[in-house]
Amino acid sequence: MVRDQGALRLENPWPLIGWASFAAIVVSSFLIGFVFLSRYQENTDPLTFWGAICRGLGITADTAAASSPQAPLRTPTEIAWTQTTLEQIRNGDAQRGRFIAMNCVACHEEATANRSHLIPILDGLDAAVIFKQLSDYRSGKRSWGVMNGIGKALDAQASADVAAYFATRTGRLQTDSGMRFPEGGRGFRQSNVGKRLIFAGDPQRGIAPCASCHGPGGYKLGAPALKGQYSAYIERQLAAFAQGIRQNDIYEQMRAIARHLTADEMKAVAEYFGAPGRQVAAKN
Amino acid sequence: VYNSRWLTLCHFWVAFGVFLLAAVLGAWQMLMRSPLPAPLDDPNLYYASVTLHGTAMAYVVTTFFAMGFGYAVTATSLSRPIRGTMAAWIGFAICLTGTLMAVVAILSGQASVLYTFYPPLLGSVWYYCGAFLLVGGSMIWVVLMVINMMAWKRDNPGKPVPLAMFAIAATALLWAWAASGVEVELATIVLPRAFGFTTEMDAGLARMLFSVTLHAIVYFWLMPAYIAFYTLVPQVAGGRLYSDTMGRLTFIMFLLFSLPVGIHHLLADPEIGIGFKFLQSFLTFFVALPTLLTVFSICASLEIAGRHRGGTGLFGWIAALPWDEPMILAVGLSLVMLGFGGGGGLINMAYGMNSMIHNTAWILAHFHLIFGGAVVIMYFAIAYEMWPRITDKPLRSKQLARWQLSLWFLGMMIMTIPWHITGLMGQPRRVAIFDFTDPLLARMIPLADLSVIGGLILLTSAILFIAILVRSQFGTLELAAPLRYALAVNPPTRVPESLNGFALWNTILLMFMIVMYGYPIGQFFFLKSSVPVYEMTRQSAAAGLQ
Numbered sequence: 001m002v003r004d005q006g007a008l009r010l011e012n013p014w015p016l017i018g019w020a021s022f023a024a025i026v027v028s029s030f031l032i033g034f035v036f037l038s039r040y041q042e043n044t045d046p047l048t049f050w051g052a053i054c055r056g057l058g059i060t061a062d063t064a065a066a067s068s069p070q071a072p073l074r075t076p077t078e079i080a081w082t083q084t085t086l087e088q089i090r091n092g093d094a095q096r097g098r099f100i101a102m103n104c105v106a107c108h109e110e111a112t113a114n115r116s117h118l119i120p121i122l123d124g125l126d127a128a129v130i131f132k133q134l135s136d137y138r139s140g141k142r143s144w145g146v147m148n149g150i151g152k153a154l155d156a157q158a159s160a161d162v163a164a165y166f167a168t169r170t171g172r173l174q175t176d177s178g179m180r181f182p183e184g185g186r187g188f189r190q191s192n193v194g195k196r197l198i199f200a201g202d203p204q205r206g207i208a209p210c211a212s213c214h215g216p217g218g219y220k221l222g223a224p225a226l227k228g229q230y231s232a233y234i235e236r237q238l239a240a241f242a243q244g245i246r247q248n249d250i251y252e253q254m255r256a257i258a259r260h261l262t263a264d265e266m267k268a269v270a271e272y273f274g275a276p277g278r279q280v281a282a283k284n
Numbered sequence: 285v286y287n288s289r290w291l292t293l294c295h296f297w298v299a300f301g302v303f304l305l306a307a308v309l310g311a312w313q314m315l316m317r318s319p320l321p322a323p324l325d326d327p328n329l330y331y332a333s334v335t336l337h338g339t340a341m342a343y344v345v346t347t348f349f350a351m352g353f354g355y356a357v358t359a360t361s362l363s364r365p366i367r368g369t370m371a372a373w374i375g376f377a378i379c380l381t382g383t384l385m386a387v388v389a390i391l392s393g394q395a396s397v398l399y400t401f402y403p404p405l406l407g408s409v410w411y412y413c414g415a416f417l418l419v420g421g422s423m424i425w426v427v428l429m430v431i432n433m434m435a436w437k438r439d440n441p442g443k444p445v446p447l448a449m450f451a452i453a454a455t456a457l458l459w460a461w462a463a464s465g466v467e468v469e470l471a472t473i474v475l476p477r478a479f480g481f482t483t484e485m486d487a488g489l490a491r492m493l494f495s496v497t498l499h500a501i502v503y504f505w506l507m508p509a510y511i512a513f514y515t516l517v518p519q520v521a522g523g524r525l526y527s528d529t530m531g532r533l534t535f536i537m538f539l540l541f542s543l544p545v546g547i548h549h550l551l552a553d554p555e556i557g558i559g560f561k562f563l564q565s566f567l568t569f570f571v572a573l574p575t576l577l578t579v580f581s582i583c584a585s586l587e588i589a590g591r592h593r594g595g596t597g598l599f600g601w602i603a604a605l606p607w608d609e610p611m612i613l614a615v616g617l618s619l620v621m622l623g624f625g626g627g628g629g630l631i632n633m634a635y636g637m638n639s640m641i642h643n644t645a646w647i648l649a650h651f652h653l654i655f656g657g658a659v660v661i662m663y664f665a666i667a668y669e670m671w672p673r674i675t676d677k678p679l680r681s682k683q684l685a686r687w688q689l690s691l692w693f694l695g696m697m698i699m700t701i702p703w704h705i706t707g708l709m710g711q712p713r714r715v716a717i718f719d720f721t722d723p724l725l726a727r728m729i730p731l732a733d734l735s736v737i738g739g740l741i742l743l744t745s746a747i748l749f750i751a752i753l754v755r756s757q758f759g760t761l762e763l764a765a766p767l768r769y770a771l772a773v774n775p776p777t778r779v780p781e782s783l784n785g786f787a788l789w790n791t792i793l794l795m796f797m798i799v800m801y802g803y804p805i806g807q808f809f810f811l812k813s814s815v816p817v818y819e820m821t822r823q824s825a826a827a828g829l830q
Contacts, residue, residue: 014782022792025567026799033562056559057803 077248078139079132081221089131089160097165100158103150104166117230122166124173129224130163133248142248174216174227193265194272205260208253210269222250231274238266285767288359289674291372295352296667296674298380299345300750306340307746309333314699314739318732319720327716331396334714338399339390341656343418344383346505349663350459351375351425353508354452356670358432360767361448361515367435368428375424382417385410396820398714400498401474403490406817409478416470419463429456437785444779447531448515448769454535455507457786461543461793462504465496477817485817488555489808495546496801499568503542505655509662510534513582513615516669518770520611523589526581528772532783534581537574539786540793541567544800548633552642555811560804561635567800568633575626579619586615588773610685614665617693618658624697625653628704643714646707649700656742657696661689664749671756672764680755688752691745699738702731 010016034056039046047055079085107113108122122130136142137151138159154162185192186199196202201209213220215227226234240246241258249255261269285292315322316330358366366372388410389395395407433445433453445453473490476482514531518524525531547564550556590601606612628650631637641647668685672678679685706728711718720729782788 012780012782014780015788018782018788018792022795025570026796029563029566030559033566034559037562038557038559053559056557056562058555058557058560058807 075141076250076252077132077136077141079135079222079250081128085131086128088156089127089163092127092131092157092160092162092164094161094164094168096158097161097163100154100162101165104162117232118236119230120224120233121172121229123169123171124228125166125224126219127160127163127167128222130166131159132222134159134163136248142246172228173225192268192272194268194270197261197265197269198272202260207257207260210273213253226273229273231270234273235266235270238270239263242266285356285673286359286365287369288355288366291366291369291376292352292356292670292674294376295348295355296670298383299348299352300667300753302340302344302348302383304746304750306337306345307743309337309340311739311743313337314736316716317718318736319718319729320733320736328393328396330716331398332390332393335396335398336387336390339386339415342399342501342505343386343415346501347379347418347422350455350504350508351379351422353511353666353670354425354429354456356674356767357448357452357511358429360673361446361452361769362432362436364436366428367432371424372428375421375428378421378424379418382414382419382421384414386414386418389414394820400494401469401490403474403487404485404815404817405820406474406477406485407820409475412470412474412478416467416475419467423460423463426456426460429453442778444528444776445784446769447525447528447772448511450532450784451507451511451514451535453786454539455504455511457790458500458507458539458542459504461539461797462497462500465493465498465546469493469497483816484814486808486814488553488811488813489805491550491553492547492556492801492805492808495549496543496797497546498549499546500542502651502655503538503571506659507535507538508666509618509659510538510578512611512662512666512669513578515769516666517582517611517615518585518589519768520609520669521586521589521605523585523592523770525770525772526584526588528774528776529779529783530577530581531772532779534574534577536783536786536789537570537577539789540796541570541574543793544796545571545633547800547804548635548638551635551638555807555813556804558635560800564800565633565635569630572626572630575622579622582615582619585770586612608682608686610668610679610682610689611665613686614661614689617689618661621653621657621661621693621696624700625650625658629654641707643712644707645703645711645713648713649703649707652703653696653700657693657700661692661696664689664692667749667753670767671753673767675757676761676763677756677759678762678764680752680759684748684752688745688748691741691748695738695741695743695745697738698741699735702735702738706731706735 010019034053035049036052038052038056041047041055046052104122105111107119113119133142134151134154135156137144137147138154140148151159185195188196188200190196190200197207198210201207201212210226212218213223215225219225237246238258238261241249241254242261244255247255258266312322312324313330313333316325316333355366355372386395389408390411392408395411397405397407397411401407401412429452433449436449437443437445469490473486473493477485514525514534518526545564545568547556547560548568551561551565586605587601590604593601593604593606595601595604607616628646631641632647632650664685668679668682707713709728711725711728718725718728718732720726720732
């Protein structure tokens with residue numbers, strides 16, 4: 001057998017095998033990795049020869065993307081449910097609120113101004129809901145004719161007071177069904193479209209049941225009770241969310257859900273929620 | 285075993301003592317991860333426990349085992365006393381000190397950074413110093429292995445170095461190359477920050493340096509098992525090694541291909557270009573070569589033995605093998621686990637497929653199967669083979685040993701196959717608490733429960749292993765037959781210098797490392813990717829209990 005004289009002497013068989021294999025592996029892997037595979041990108045045209053090598057090395061055009069200017073953040077509302085906010089709402093004075101509310105009832109009560117029922121019932125609405133909407137009107141996050149001006153006229157304390165007043169007035173919006181056991185027919189097989197969407201939702205389209213936040217299943221902070229609200233008002237708000245006209249829902253839940261509803265479904269939901277409310281209206 | 289008796293015994297006892305402790309922690313971690321109630325249910329303790337389990341199993345058990353095994357192999361394969369026993373004991377003391385420092389730091393809850401350090405997490409300086417000393421102390425062993433081989437070659441000019449010695453020297457060199465990554469990382473990035481000399485940490489560079497260690501360390505763990513495959517198994521089976529040259533080539537290829545491939549552990553890291561990620565994935569596939577060579581030559585050697593023992597026909601030789609020998613049983617079980625684990629490994633290292641299972645329970649299933657299964661079961665078999673030689677007391681008993689090995693195999697399979705499946709379902713790893721009431725996770729409940737059963741079987745097997753060793757140690761004195769290594773079918777009389785030493789292969793490896801790691805490491809000097817650290821020292825394990 002040949003005795004090697006040194007590791008780098010290529011006339012010996014094993015160094016030759018070793019270095020040749022090394023060279024073959026390095027050259028072929030570099031060609032595949034840097035020239036061939038780096039060329040192709042997922043969504044755009046193949047790169048040039050030098051572009052592919054640079055991409056293989058990790059030098060790309062978007063290396064400095066993090067330092068480029070970012071679009072300003074858009075916030076849907078200025079209200080956050082912090083301890084301070086909740087304290088502020090809890091400290092509302094219903095007696096003072098009653099005085100302020102004298103301006104509200106002109107439209108929000110049954111009145112000629114509200115014949116089309118596009119102005120919502122406030123009696124029995126949760127104080128946090130009214131407080132948030134007044135704040136959104138004040139800051140321009142929600143727009144509705146006269147309400148922006150009224151919102152600006154009220155400061156945070158006045159908003160809390162008036163919210164506390166309306167929260168004490170019960171009777172018109174129903175926060176529970178009055179039954180000891182939940183009524184039946186709340187599953188996916190319910191034939192009433194409105195009732196099915198309210199209690200079961202439509203998971204295939206990513207639509208959560210309305211009742212899980214708006215009651216009677218459960219009440220999320222800031223989500224208004226809807227049972228007994230005017231149907232026309234609910235339908236109008238759903239359309240406004242779906243078209244992006246109303247944008248003050250935190251995390252865009254209402255916009256995301258409303259976008260998936262057809263016009264008929266919005267009507268069905270609104271009518272199911274509003275049914276008893278209409279009876280009350282008829283009695284008056 | 286000449287003068288290596290006490291060295292080997294002390295190294296093995298440290299390794300196996302720590303192994304038992306880490307196995308208990310592992311079983312508790314299984315309970316924590318599962319829907320079943322676990323004692324001391326606290327996430328902070330979980331992360332401390334994972335750090336200790338990983339550090340113990342990956343650094344302490346393996347390093348001490350390889351060192352003890354290396355001393356025994358040097359003395360027995362060269363048939364002469366080893367040189368430098370004083371230095372060996374100093375190395376032992378340094379490694380033990382490092383281990384104690386690291387263990388105390390982890391137990392205090394100040395170093396729950398997991399065993400791969402995860403910069404920019406920052407734990408107690410004692411932990412990093414301990415790891416540094418443990419790895420650094422083992423470099424004395426590396427030098428001793430090389431010195432002993434070179435001295436033997438000087439005294440026996442022209443003779444081939446015995447395969448066992450050649451292989452353990454390859455192991456030592458592999459470890460020296462591998463450890464360079466973590467030692468440089470600790471010395472230049474982590475320790476300066478831990479001591480407060482710097483204010484930030486270059487997490488990208490630190491991870492890159494650790495990747496030099498991360499894959500090769502696995503082969504360092506694997507090498508004692510492969511040495512047993514080539515030099516002990518054919519002897520115990522009563523046959524001969526199929527080819528001596530194939531053995532040498534296998535160990536040379538492990539040295540070459542386990543090192544320039546570490547970036548396949550960083551396939552999701554943003555700083556590295558896709559070219560180098562592909563390159564090192566591509567090179568990783570070459571590691572399959574020595575593995576397949578080994579499977580081939582071990583099967584061939586076993587067939588020689590089987591036919592020698594009277595087995596006939598296409599598969600008759602398999603039944604003729606001495607399956608009552610722990611070593612043979614262990615090889616059979618080990619190859620099964622190597623097959624499953626290796627198949628999973630091909631998926632992990634493939635640049636494209638990795639993203640399916642990246643950081644999921646699949647990964648821990650893979651390395652528990654490969655290391656905890658295929659390798660550790662060979663550690664057990666080696667210990668059973670070595671014990672009578674280093675204590676002069678017979679093993680009590682082979683039947684118990686067979687039970688222990690079978691339980692280990694059973695437990696490992698029951699634990700890791702459900703993990704593979706939950707990994708594919710998306711269960712992340714290194715997470716203390718899962719909310720199994722979530723519908724997405726509820727599907728995993730039966731699998732998670734099943735793997736707990738596997739974990740408990742493993743713990744039983746680990747306790748049994750220690751019990752067998754202790755029972756044997758307190759047995760009656762009885763001289764055992766000296767350790768003999770398998771002869772090759774054609775024993776080499778002369779081999780080319782290139783297959784009798786490592787000069788050529790170290791040079792090629794150096795070139796590989798420059799080509800494969802030069803730019804990926806060099807780029808960090810203009811990337812400026814230093815970041816502030818996240819200190820883990822502020823939160824104590826006790827805080828979570830309240």
